[in-house]
Amino acid sequence: MPDSLPPPGWGPAPFDERDLDAVLAGKTADVPVALRPVADALAALRAGPVAAELYGEANAMAEFRALGLGQAGRPAATMLLEALPAGSRRRPGRRPARHRVRPARRHLLRRAVLRPAVLSAVAAAAVIVVAVLVTGNFAGPFRAIAHMASPSAGTRSSAGTTGHPAAPRVETSSAGLETTPPPSATYSSPPPSPSGICHAFYADFLHPGLSAWATQQYLWEQLIKQVHSDSWGKVYRYCAPYVKDLFPDASAGQNQPPPALANPGPAYQKNLGEQAGGAAKSHSGSGSDQSSNGQGDPPGGGSNP
């Protein structure tokens, strides 16, 4: 009989690998005594959850709902999609409901843009623009728009509207804005007769608005040329034989113009005088014999030549 105890490592092992596997698998029925504390510790690890370990359920459930998965047991907040036919299969990488809303919105927007009415309007506008670009000319109402848009038209219009109330107004309609020869243009046609010019010029006083402002200005220039004076009295006396039918009372009064005609107003005179003065300079090259300051004769000056 030995005198001393054997070392601790001697003798059979208290457990083997099968016992360890059994402990890992949770089979604690035939566990050796040496492994009993280990089995108890592992059982404590498998214990039921405590309250602190269940706090995150609300967050996980919120994520579950946010991703469109949580729908059972609640009223449906989104449109229910109809079941797919048996033959068709949804692609595995595609999410079912949430991502189908956005393409639908885009599709609706695209459909709204491509409505037939919108398309026809766009096509009509394109045709008009192309026609204008091809012809290089404006017609109808577009001419008025062009006149309003162009600075020269605005100047002309303001010149007319700032004139005397008795002055012939500028036609702003499409008929009044017809193409008239510009004041500085050279005319190759034969000169019109004095009777026609006088009649046309003074007829506008009886019926304002019959002719455009440019036409009236052109007639005034012609009269100045023929009378060699921009005096209203001289011009009227020159035209008196031709406009007797227009002013029967004046003709009876020894070639004196009617009061309204003899004094048409300084603004009107100035306006016409400025235009005519510039035009006379451009036509004759010298305005020495004419009053180019636009003032004309003083009203009722009675300056008979």
Add this chain to the structure above:
Amino acid sequence: MVGEDFAALLAAAQRGSEQAFSVLWRDVNPALLRYLRVVASEHAEDVAAETWVQVVRGLPRFTGDETAWRAWLFTTARRRLLDQVRLRKRHPSEPLDEISPMDIPRTADAEQVAMDHMATESAMALLSRLPEQQAEVVFLRVVAGLDTEAVAELLGRSPGAVRVAAHRGLKKLATLLSGAGVTL
């Protein structure tokens, strides 16, 4: 472990049943949190939350049995944990004050719950004294309920290495328990 009802629960959860998803969550989340507390005690709650976010997103596409489900979930948790560790290394931050045990809501059987909690906490503290790889293997085998092959695949090691690590961990536990006279 859910057991035989797992397939039905998973299908119901994939159809949108919140009750089914709740059962699955309550079954796995405690084990997940315990595993994360051992391997990364500071970030366990955050990593668990991120894990569930990713699991919920992938839930409609998941196919498999309960072992595969747990393996997928713990694999996701481990990857999120590695991401979290890398992020914290790049952007170190001070953790907020932890919730005091006195603030935890009490239940009717608070004493028993406290005793169980203490036993669980003691066991987790004991397991934390193991080498990291051994502790992780034992946790994945015991708490997550994964077999050797699943743990090996999750950790990227061979099944033999996993088995050896688990055995060594248990032996170390036995030594610790016998030497310290710890009773659970």
